[in-house]
Amino acid sequence: MAIFGCIYEQSVLSGKPAKGKSLLDLAFTFSPLIEQTSADTVVLNVEGQELLYGAALTDAKAAVTEIQCANNVVSAIERCAARMRLKINVAISANPDVAIHAARALKGMTIIPPGEEFAKLGTLPLTTIDYELIGIEKNRGEEIHDTLASWGVRTFSDFGKLSVTAIAQRLGQEGVRLHELVHGRTQRHLRLIEVPVSFEQKLELEHSLTELEPLAFILSRLLNQLCASLSSQALAANEVRLRMRLADRSEHTRTISLPIPIRNPKTLLRLLLLDIESKPPQSPISAVTISAEPAKPRMLQNGLFIPLTPEPEKLEVTLARLSKLVGAENVGSPELLNTHRPDAFRMKKFSIAAARQSVSSNPQSENCSSNCVVGFKRFRPPVHVEMQTVHGQPVRIKKQTGSIDTPISGRVMFVSGPWRSSGDWWRSDVWARDEWDIAVANSNSQSDDVLCRIYRDLTIDEWFIEGVYD
């Protein structure tokens, strides 16, 4: 049989936070099944707590009755409330509505054994009835109360002694429900509120940390706890925030946004460590806090005939390592910008989810072709060269600055162009150029000609090699 406890907060003591919040904290200390009936009243299901609040070890052989357990629970609630500076009434009953009325009307600790509900509540005045518990609106409740007062019915006991049939004839089904409430025979489930889960782990350190290895142990412990709490809620993290309080009282914060929700502590640990290595704190660490943004875990069914792709968790670690190796700005998926400016692009974070979603619409993939696009190898930055021209056409190039490994210089064997282009004239970085495709008899390698694209920058009147056709 279920046992319900009701905690009613009498008044606000000095130095206590807002009403309701502390009451919920108190209730969640004893049970995860909580109904917040009103701001000052909570009902909790305290069934099955015999192991915690049953008989003491010395009385192990004695029969542990539910009353004893209820006594212990109520005592524990009162002690906890005293620590939290809450002034409360507590009532325990097999019926939640009876417990609510008892807690609101009777001061201190009240335990109502099953079958004694009517006897315990009999002396209570009808003004204490909460009509909303049995689905009667406030206005209608007042009408019923006036009717009962005109009949001379003042208390629960007076009303309970009336015949149910007679009440049904005069007050309808609402009267019948009220009669059941007074006798403690109503049946309903608690309207449970969700446990406020906080995905945050914090650790204050006795001695400040200066090295990564001991920090890794601490992060591992915190992440294990964090991922365990995420798993218990069937959730994963799509963002992890690491806050480190430093010895100089400043705060070092790092945030890792994950493209897919992850709850593997090892993966998260690697990602955090790689991130800290790339941007380490400036002074020793005195406290560590890790919080996670919860999200639903990834659910994906791969097809049998779809090529394998990297595991998202593993890929994230690989990308983090690559970022550490070559710099975050040098790793990713390229994206062309919507401009005619040569070599205008930006790097996006490579995401396996985006790769999977992209539609295969490449006609080359359908049929092999006998033709192929000429590749172009771009020099970044373009190579500045000294150009010899005849009638405006390049006839010989001489490399001026050694910015590429393969030098290109020599007589121009063939030339095609120019093609003039310009843009962004309204900006300070205006560009204007004449482009040529040329074949150069490479004097440095005795082998073949080299096909290049050169251009004359019209804004500064200098020649550059933009790249090589390959």
Place this chain on the structure above:
Amino acid sequence: MKQAITKAQIAAEIGSHFGTVFQYDEQPQPEFLSTGLALFDQVTSRGLPRGAITEIWGSQSSGRISVMLSALAYAAGNAEVCALVDVNDCFDLQCANTARIQFERLLWVRCSKSIERAFKAIDLLLQSRGFGLIVLNLADVRPTYLRRIVSSWWFRFRLAVENTPTVLVVISSVACVRSSAALVIEMKYEDTHWRQALTGNNINQGLESESCHLSLVKSATKTPLQQSASAPSYSHLFEGINIRIKREKPVFNPTELENIPAFAILDNIR
């Protein structure tokens, strides 16, 4: 040899009693990833072998990057996830866009001219597994540097890529992967198709009609002949390149050699 015959005899005699037990040592059939170029695939038998290293080497303007772009476009178009480790940061996005590479499926790693970083990046990518095609672009690295690369790196890559569906392609100016490469292709520049309308100094009029050519074009929808009939434009300063493809490893069988094309044409697109 004697031992091999003896084993075959034993297998023939008692093999029927033990099912497939004698077939366990057989290597599985190798899988290939097409480059998207029929003639190139013909030269390489069926394309680029999976679980092995392919080396494509040649001089400047020999079509190495063109083949790389085609392979990346084909692989990405077939739902493979690709990676390009670019030592000298020379990957041209306009050209890649013309080749219809799906950038969402391409991980581009720019190594700022550091070979060591590039090799570490390749190692990380191979360890993470799941990539269909990984390209190491050493095209602009000097041959002297390439020859100094210790073989242990290549052995490491060969072991890492073995028994995976990944194709590892190395683009270089000289053959440097040595024995670790399962397929070695040499590419050579022959000559260029220039637009007559814009010609200033044509040193090589026309092309010899070889038996088989690979055509690299600047427009995927037009043949070089159609382009020359259209008005000159930015996209068509020259029309194409004639290249030669030679498979160095594995060595051709005499019967296979008759069917292998020797030359290819690359046409120009911008």
